[in-house]
Amino acid sequence: MSIRIGILGYGNLGRGVESAVHQNPDMELTAVFTRRSPESLQVRSAGVPVYGIDELEHMQDQIDVLILCGGSATDLPVQTPKYAGMYNVVDSFDTHARIPEHFAAVDGAAKAAGKIGIISCGWDPGMFSLNRLYANAVLPEGHDYTFWGKGVSQGHSDAVRRIAGVKDARQYTIPVPEAVEAVRSGSNPELTTRQKHTRECFVVAEEGADLARIEEEIKTMPNYFSDYDTTVHFITEEEMARDHSGLPHGGCVIRTGSTGMNKENQHVIEYSLKLDSNPEFTGSVIVAYARAAYRMNQEGMSGCKTVFDIAPAYLSAKSGEELRAHLL
């Protein structure tokens, strides 16, 4: 019998989860849930119904894992604990500073309901976190580095779009190649924010807008841009649609460390991703962890889990015997 998946929220991430479910023969998409009017939504999976969010109150016998595809700012802090009280759930909560309270809220609800709630699933947090943990455990004396990009940051793109006179914007985060090379060489450089990444913005301005003022507002924006070297390009709507419609991303996690009685030997561990579609890759990670949520719950486990708490074999549809024979 297939693992029956529900998706709450049908934005970029919801669509990425949808296509990932299709790639896994042991899963089926049961329904998509939305806060919008269900009739307004057209999903790409033939025959899959769209329901209003309230239907989730009474579909526990039809869905094995509910995947929450809302945002970390306001959706998930409410939705994940709420639905962990009714379903096995997986989310991609990524507000690092608030993970402890989110974990506690989901843990309480999931334990009370006898369900599994997996939080902060994706690639960062997610696969990058895993690689930080493994590398730290193996090389206790060393240095950690994470570089993001080249890729589109939706938060930064949104920040530029909020500037008066900006019609559309896309922001790319780009690692500084010299910084990445210095890290890979094992020289353990201390790098400032500015030395690690640059930012590149493509902006469609309203007709007659003051381009110099827009550029200045971007480059001096606190938190988002002022600590970085930023380049701004003004382009047409046609160029935006033609050259910047994708959501690529990626990056790498590097740990360098030493071993030996006198720390005489150096090692470099690197994990890197090059992704054509950030939401589809994130959705693919989430779906693998949805399998884990289902199987752990079938074994009687409950409570909040992160990628750190889940034995890798739970992610795979293959048996232990197959995994040992072919992947070990």
Next chain:
Amino acid sequence: MSIRIGILGYGNLGRGVESAVHQNPDMELTAVFTRRSPESLQVRSAGVPVYGIDELEHMQDQIDVLILCGGSATDLPVQTPKYAGMYNVVDSFDTHARIPEHFAAVDGAAKAAGKIGIISCGWDPGMFSLNRLYANAVLPEGHDYTFWGKGVSQGHSDAVRRIAGVKDARQYTIPVPEAVEAVRSGSNPELTTRQKHTRECFVVAEEGADLARIEEEIKTMPNYFSDYDTTVHFITEEEMARDHSGLPHGGCVIRTGSTGMNKENQHVIEYSLKLDSNPEFTGSVIVAYARAAYRMNQEGMSGCKTVFDIAPAYLSAKSGEELRAHLL
């Protein structure tokens, strides 16, 4: 209280484990065990006793995890099941074809004794296996590639040393750069053995030996060299000692795959290692898994485990709260 570690076998790997234990403040090295005469052995850790292997029969109350540092050909198939009946154990068994029977033997012994036996721990099998599993679970439609090197293969070095007229030898396995680049580009090339790696041998010949015959014997040796492009360099003993005394290694695991309703987006996941010392890095991985063996056994688990069966958090000395706060 520290986790008390015993080491059986004090070759390169045993010494790598020894130095790794020193880097982990929650562990202490209790004793080194050897099949040689204990008096003949000098260990580098001050105050650590060396015992004959028979002492293992009655030291169960002094050692929490016994790390088995013998070879996969003849030592581990006997030692790991035997000592899994007395101790939590970790080994680095790497004969892929025999893993199923080794797993079964260790599982039976460990379950009967209520102990944990972790097998096939290191970087390949080990960290590379983990990355193959994670990447396969996340990108079910894709291709796997593993490249080894540049690094010293001890098995191939030994094979060259067995040739008549060879006094000493070191063999480096080298990935073909064009093959690695083709894989990284996402073009999913089909690569023959010869297209993936080359082999480079440094040989010290006996005085008066027939160098042309040695070179021919190396290059045509079945299984080891005949399927590869091999280069042979004859050097002096001084050059061998000066330039080839280390045991560097490394390599990478790459999975390329597609996502999307029409597989329209491509992704590349790469995990790579650059290691100054193969045995010290392997020892460091084993020691992290020794921590996992101890903690899982403390929680009442038993039986044979591989890296696939162990939740990452067990490897770290940090608490779940610390891990979530700092590495997630």
